[in-house]
Amino acid sequence: MLIDVHAHFLHARTPRADWRERNASRLRAGERVGITFHVSSVLGSWGLTSPIYFPSPADVEEANRVQRDLEREHPDRIRGYVTVNPNYTTHAAAEIARGAAAGMIGVKRAASRRADDPLLDPVCAAAATYGLPVLQHIWQHRRRDFPGQEASDAAELCTLARRHPAVSFILAHIGGGGDWLHSLAIVRRVPNVFVDLSGSGVDGGMLEACLAAAGVERLLWGCDLTIDTGWAKLRYLEQLLAPADLELIRWRNAARIFPPGAFGNV
């Protein structure tokens, strides 16, 4: 069993003319690597009608509808996060309710609002109501603002996580760029924050640092935009860890924080 906790699919209403090829490539590469479940989200219209990280309510609804269609099309491979933009708080809570009713298993927060903002609290409360973990887009040690996103860093996510101890938070793509050592130093002390190993970064020493900071019980395997780097990290972990510990990162930790039955009878 292998669960990718950070995947994305594209769709027709985005600027990407190659969306079908990219989706097919993800599934094909997943077969090669042995990914049992892609836990994915669709991020609005990717700029076609609203910004990637600030999706409009209409784009959020369409994205979540596409995500649910993908789950129906691939019931044995794809599970879904509900994408929300917490600037539209009532809408976000309603989308979470609708997604949970349709079998979606987590909440995806992109970079629409700083993670420690009180506006996030109703979103987290809704996640708690339905027992869903929250995948939070993170910039590892953000030193300034970047155009097109209101990215948060681990310090802000951990502030939020302390306010919602019953919710599991997934710190996105530790290898996705930025100072991962800064993030790891902070998550060490916050037990309801899990580290997603995805991202194109494959730095020597990063996985050892993740293990030292979060332990095998709080690491989750994922790929995001690069399945090759995800597979490389998995291969390296196979050398570092005993089989039982590797199982935790491959899928058992994910099975523990997503709703019961999310991945069948495991």
Next chain:
Amino acid sequence: MVTDVNAFVGGYPWRRVPGTAPRDLLRAMDRTGIDDAWISHLPGIFWRDPSEGNGWLLEAADAEPRFRPVPAVHPGLDGWEDIIASAIEARAPAVRADPTFYGIDPAGAAMRRLAAAAGEAGIALLLAVRLEDGRQRHPNDRAEELPGAAVRALIRADARVRLLVTHADRGFIDEVHFGSTPDEAARLWWDISWVWGPPEDHLATLLSTIGPGRFVFGTGQPLRLPETAVARLDLLDLDSSTRAAIESGNARALAP
């Protein structure tokens, strides 16, 4: 046969990196099925005179038949021409320069003279676009990344120049390849250490648009996990001859 054209020995100044000793590099090569490696002296890149690391590098390569040294040349320092001669004598597959780390113009007169001299001597010049993701570098690690314009300028310095460029992503490779004449592009080799696989499929796209003859196996280890380059190839549907060319044949063509 797998040749890693992009490996380092020696410590990194900006963070702790495990496995920087030659014996650690050998273990990592064994772990990932890499037969031999072209090695550069990592700390020297940051020194005032990077060639001061060459002695240790040559000794390390001399002691281990699976290593070939890539000595560093700073073309702004007197005597740099002698390094090219000694590199050839040591059977080095290439010499390297990291102009932005040296604080010199990457497309300036000194670098063009170096490229031309290496071309005239029949040895490749290795250039790294970056060593780490720019978003994570140490606040005081401020050298610019190598610009594509510099590679285009250097390949034009002399008709015999041959460049091996490491750590380039798809956008960089596209820009330089299609911004060069067919003759110039045929003297450029790219390692695959920074080219994404699926689902974006940048490597598959480049192999189809540019052709596999320009690509060589490189990892950037130990700064980066060498498993990445292997996984990248494993995710492609390559016939055995194409894979062998990328893994070692193209590198042999560059430096027999």
